[in-house]
Amino acid sequence: MEKKFNQVFQFKITLKGIRPPIWRRIQVPEFYTFWELHVAIQDAMDWLDYHLHQFEMKNPFTGKQTLIGLPADDYDWSRNTLPGWEQKIGLWFTPQNNLALYTYDFGDNWEHKVQLEKILPREREIKYPICLSGKRACPPEDCGGVPGYYELLEIIKNPADERYEETKMWLGRKYDPEYFNPKKVIFDDPDIRFRRAFDDETQ
Known part of the structure; x- marks a missing residue:
């Protein structure tokens, strides 16, 4: 059953330590928990949710x-x-208390600045969550954090680099670090993601 809500929280998520910035702007329902916000961030950034x-x-x-x-x-x-999954974002984020640090993958240690920009009335014709805008592609998973990401960028722009072919094969797909299209973002069901994540715990 669809949950009723009247407001949406607009967040800007910025990956720290990278220039030019990699960022996303999303809107999520006011009833969201931090687990649901986590899933929305993963999907908007195009992370694969492999890590803690x-x-x-x-x-x-x-x-x-x-x-x-x-x-x-x-x-x-x-x-x-x-x-x-027990903490509602509406009890934590306010116009005065509007910042959080979101860390993904404690090996690569990707840190994201999560900033509440606005609390807005829900628009009935929009299906939430939604990604409004953003810039640049997310780094590939397991590329070695910020230093590894910068090294990867140097390799893939230089076909003469002896690591070029191996790196392109490792990427496994065309990777354009400058590309991002908010209309291509698909948000997963956070309840399904939760059951999938904790399936081993409950069996």
Whole structure:
């Protein structure tokens, strides 16, 4: 059954440490949890959700920096992490408390600035979530973080590099670092993604 909502949260997600910037602007329903926001960020950025993640932001009630994501009971990599599927974004993000750090893949350590830009009335003719705009393609998974990404860019623009053919084969597809089309973004069902992610835990 479709959940009812009247407002949407507009976020700008910017991948940190990369120039020119790689960013996305999305709108999501006000009832979203941090798990659902995680899935929306993954899909908008074009990550593949292979790795662990966490949000870090100031708790609006205590003023303390708080981790939200996958608690230690499920994945023993972090302590005192609140389950993302239990935390509503509407209780954390406000016009005054509008920033979070979203980290994906603790090996490559991709850090994203997540900024609440606006809280807007829902438009009935739009299916949410939606990606409004953005710039540049997401880095390939497992490319070695920011340093590995910059090295990859140098390789693929130089066919004379001895690593060129191997790198192109590793990419497995045409990769244009400057390309992004918000109309091509497809958002997965976060409930299905949740069941898929925790399937091994429940069997």
